[in-house]
Amino acid sequence: GAVVSQHPSWVICKSGTSVKIECRSLDFQATTMFWYRQFPKQSLMLMATSNEGSKATYEQGVEKDKFLINHASLTLSTLTVTSAHPEDSSFYICRPGMVNTEAFFGQGTRLTVV
């Protein structure tokens, strides 16, 4: 199956700082990347969809100026949480858009803002 590498797996940052999360597709080209957030014991919530070479599409209620998404190449998409606050502490997961019915996720990034 497709290999998706997400880094870092865990990060602690101070309130007010920014954190960048990377998602790389290792053996295929991902024109689309989905970014999810997951709170404890909750389902995956789609935050935004990034498309290579164009602006990301954000879901309702997601602040695009806070969650900056860049998809500059077919193998790399990044999510930057700017001016992080404790309420941004969550599990962030990427998933490349696939043309078949299967879907593969990144390993996830646990963000803790203190």
Added chain:
Amino acid sequence: QKEVEQDPGPLSVPEGAIVSLNCTYSNSAFQYFMWYRQYSRKGPELLMYTYSSGNKEDGRFTAQVDKSSKYISLFIRDSQPSDSATYLCAMSPSGGSYIPTFGRGTSLIVHP
């Protein structure tokens, strides 16, 4: 009513038991049905997917879809402690864009 309903559990069973995990849904347009396993602090991994109604078996896992009842199931036979995880169902309409709708996941604990 949410599009996909899934009991969060936890569901606790002894080793060797048959486990039944279920989801119900309201959108009759859903055609693709998936089950993911998610270990703590890890990304979900795809276990099985099925298209439309019917059964699909893979080793100890069987996925079942009943579109008439809008009900899907995942059965795990001879459950093992290593099966302890959260199981998420997901589904999407046929064709077009592929953004699945996820259930909230059921926490499964298999104790020795």
